[in-house]
Amino acid sequence: MTHPTVQALLARSNRLGADPTTTNYAGGNTSAKGTADDPVTGRPVDLMWVKGSGGDLGTLTEPGLSVLRLDRLRALVDVYPGVEREDEMVAAFDYCAHGKGGAAPSIDTAMHGLVDADHVDHLHPDAGIAIATAADGEALTKEIFGDRVVWVSWRRPGFQLGLDIAAVKRANPQAVGVILGGHGITAWGATSEECEANSLDIIATATRYLDERGAAEPFGAVRPGYAPLPDAERRARAAALAPVVRGLASTDRRQVGHFTDSAAVLDFLAREKLEPLAALGTSCPDHFLRTKVRPLVLDLPPSAPLDEAIARLRELHAAYREDYRAYYERHATPDSPAMRGADPAIVLVPGVGMFSFGADKQTARVAGEFYVNAINVMRGAEAVSTYAPIPEAEKFRIEYWALEEAKLARRPKPKPLAGRVAFVTGAGSGIGRAIAVRLAAEGACVVVADRDAESAATVAAELGTTDVAVPVTADVTSADAVAAAVDAAALAFGGVDLVVNNAGLSISKPLLETTDADWDLQHDVMAKGSFLVARTAARAMIAQGMGGDVVYIASKNGVFAGPNNVAYGAAKADQAHQVRLLAAELGEHGIKVNGVNPDGVVRGSGIFAGGWGAQRAAVYGVPEEKLGEFYAQRTLLKREVLPEHVAAAVFVLTGGDLSHTTGLHVPVDAGVAAAFLR
Template identity: 80%
Template sequence: MSHPLHPEAEALLARSHRLGADPRNTNYAGGNASAKGSVADPVTGDDVELMWVKGSGGDLGTLKAEGLAVLRLDRMRALTQVYPGVEREDEMVAAFDYCLHGKGGAAPSIDTAMHGLVEAAHVDHLHPDSGIALACSADGEKLTADCFGDSVVWVPWRRPGFQLGLDIAAVKEANPQAIGCILGGHGITAWGDTAEECERNSLHIIRAAEAFLAERGKAEPFGSALDGYGPLPRAERRARAAALAPYIRALASQDRPQVGHFTDTEPVLDFLARAEHPRLAALGTSCPDHFLRTKVRPLVLDLPPTAELDVAVARLKELHSAYREDYRAYYEQYADENSPAMRGADPAIVLVPGVGMFSFGKDKQTARVAGEFYVNAINVMRGAEAVSAYSPIEESEKFRIEYWELEEAKLRRMPAPKPLATRVALVTGAGSGIGKAIAHRLAAEGACVVVADLNAENAQAVAEEIGGPDKAVAVTVDVTSEEQIAAAFAEAALAFGGVDLVVNNAGISISKPLLETTARDWDLQHDIMARGSFLVSREAARAMQAQGLGGDIVYIASKNAVFAGPNNIAYSATKADQAHQVRLLAAELGEHGIRVNGVNPDGVVRGSGIFAGGWGAQRAAVYGVEEEKLGEFYAQRTLLKREVLPEHVANAVFALTGGDLSHTTGLHIPVDAGVAAAFLR
């Protein structure tokens, strides 16, 4: 039996959406909000006080009812009677399960106590850049008093948890005039008797802190401009970023493969052009949400953007080795026998002056959000340096949170990655037919996909169908053009960090007898399929070798590569060319861990761009059948008597690249429902 959502919970969702929609208020998935209200107990009929609070892992801006944890307030507050003290406060998270109302909704987060123990009907806990700037200033307590008087109270740094909830509750009780507090090294908390009052108080703290920093702050908090470190012009900057991306992704993927994201917004470029950026970057981020995403500090290239590419790459490798040594030393200094194993020593953020920021994660969204969090950190550093000095929490405290058992438990709850997770695929001719089906299948298996097609509108439509820029991007490319192919791979590098899996699918077909086949017919088909596949594979090999992560190249050839049929000289000859490219490149690229395989489809009529473009009518005329019956005709001449669809070809591509055939290269898989004359032998 379903019930309408309580009015206080409805107001909570609306408030959360408004607050979460503005990045000045809080970062993605950062902070939480709550509401309290009375309902009738479904068992006794008596009134019972409940609390609705954003559950673990949710995002305020997109929060839904099912993302709320629902707890009985009397039981939650009774936990104070069994609280074993700060040394064992982590045990209280499991105790929240005994306070749930009914099934309880989402899993309660570590911040649940902050909301439940504070005597206020509505509570917001947020991570605004302006609030964290005060929270991470060397004299944050004094600045808080200067900014707010006694209406906002300073709470010294304490790791999120039950004790912090008790601290904030005590602060509110001792300061009845206060509307909220600044949490040292962390963020802000505000409260109110109504949803409207709570939101108003949150926004007042955020905007008042912004105004205070602007009015009191010095003009150049990051210091003077560094000679030669200013941003390159946009086109040069992005070309340099694309050239560096595969090398940087290789460094960030030493422990486990990562997807990349590139950012060259003004705050990043200005930070890297200033004299103080090396000092500040070395101090690391502070807000727990920041460094859990960005690691304890970034890797910073200490060369100007005009340095030769090979010099920059060599220096990045040196810095990466030092970064890994420093991270291991950090882990070993603070770890004890109960600490989780080290998760990896590669950077999540790589800063390149004059070019921008590369951020990394297990998927595109994680990589993008890591970059967003480092921009938050830059904003925090700017604010703190403007009015004081940036002073993040101690590294020992950062370690306690990064390797917190509760954080480890959250990671263990994550679903297993999909087979193609962290892999970046580029599919040519992906705007329709077989290519479109391949793009969809690879994305469904976890890959990020670059949808490459001559038809820009079709490519964009497919990218949007797959899920937009965190899943797929569209590039317009004529595979006969070396420049356009290079540009497509550059876009892939900027979007996802590089390319791991390339499918040569682009093609056309002209069906004519020998004497009617013109030199132009021959050249056009060979330019697109034979030459185009060669050019795409060459660019793919260049990118994959730079990454050093291996890779896959798959050719969509054809049954016609081995079968001799009538009136098809140009198409079949170019498909035979593609088929032998598979063997040649498998032999050459194996030493780099790059596997090259092929798929030989036949009779893929439904959804095919080639067949729709006139090829179907031509082949139907050759075989003396109606065009709309061509698929059925092809099916009846096969051993299995089954029609081949684009999805069946996509299945074969996944079989070759999904992991089970990890030791296979130089193979052609027929997807033709069985054509004996095309058996490989």
């Protein structure tokens, strides 16, 4: 049974974490102190429950809490070796664990344990950080809060900061919290309700002051020619730029992208102070660990020709990498971790929006959210003072902190398709759905493309949140519809890496009964549709410069000559030769093109359920419900082919082990000798 103190702590944490004006994703921490029985002695013992390392307040559950013996935690004060060795205290937290200890303790554990209050909140509200990063933040804190909230000058999170805040509370018994210079706020209370009320009051008071006293245009005037482009034009420009920018941001390691064109972002990008403020970088450690010390800013107006903008982005990216390496070399010591990568995490394009990047979609999206927080912080600080983030050297100390390196090392090994963006046509049912499911399970972000919008949406929802999959409505016979769908992939994830041409349909008729319309329909969907998708996706892949995969779901019917099947078989043969032609052409760009030749997939197939099954059963003189068994019995392995078998072949071709294979057709037919490739 959950301890009542823990129940109250979790409820408070979830409320605070659910409000983006209160704290950012995975930022801040909360704690509560109380008494519980020691599992060994059965005697009461004083404990502290505190959010563990890497957790998120909004979704925090009991397993995400660290549980520590308060007497042992506070005894660390007596053995503290001083600020130069304060990192050693994090390892000592493990010896303060109660029972199994729960989640790994975070660096902020000392702040919560050493402060003499039963309940403590440490948060990163935009309004609070705005005061914390103002050049005269200490004077503003006094003016805004009187003696109820005390200023604490910047200090890197750790044991010494915990001691500092504890001393401030002892010296100021009337205080309910502190503003942490360059960082955020900490509040406390005798009860969970009082602590939460104090946190919210500090945030509301700071917000009210900024609203009432702040300058009307803290970022300066709108620069001539830098106003946001109209919606449709802006999104089209973003989709064209996204693959290029993603490729640049993936120079050191593959990244997934996220695009943001919110009003707050577009306004900042249009203003006079954009470049000087962006150059100062973010301040709160949670911000710059996600966004890097500063963004890359395109210094051209949105009216610049696209080719000129792309060329300038390439120049700026090269300069950014040189500057980042110089930043690393200025501050690195012999025991610093190796430089992790010199590419930007945030790219700002005036008139268009913000591109953010990360190892996966969630990380990319959260990086963008953090930079929006940073924009709000800069706006608030500039409205009442001058934005003055912590020094660059302090940013480096945190970015390349040994403790941060250890946290990164604890991350699970990425899945085989992590960082890849897959675009699957006909993914609303049958084989396409199975492929989408498998690719998502292997770590890919998936664009579920289908002409049936409802089916696409259903499958995307089954795969998870929009950080995993997005639906797009696409009629592959239309060049405009295909272009719009690939643009949607670029806006959702930054581009496309893995294309599966699966959309198809089947009409089984003898030659003399096959109409012109039958022929045109099957060739439009499969031959022309595959061509349109491959052409459009290849354009994005080439712009990214990261190679890629194109997989055609062809058929054994492209090789095997069966009766009453001329239109379908010819269209599949067309697809099969497209594989060879495109493998020859796209190899120079590192793009592999391969095919999968399934036998008839009866169970779970949208094609067979739509009438093709009845037609083929009639051709072979078997009941429709026995068609799958019939197909199985004519194979060498006597096994029925299912959608997941086709999906497995797609994964094998794209998962990394066949890195040198292109132009191949993989039979997934349980052994149809007449369809052997020669």
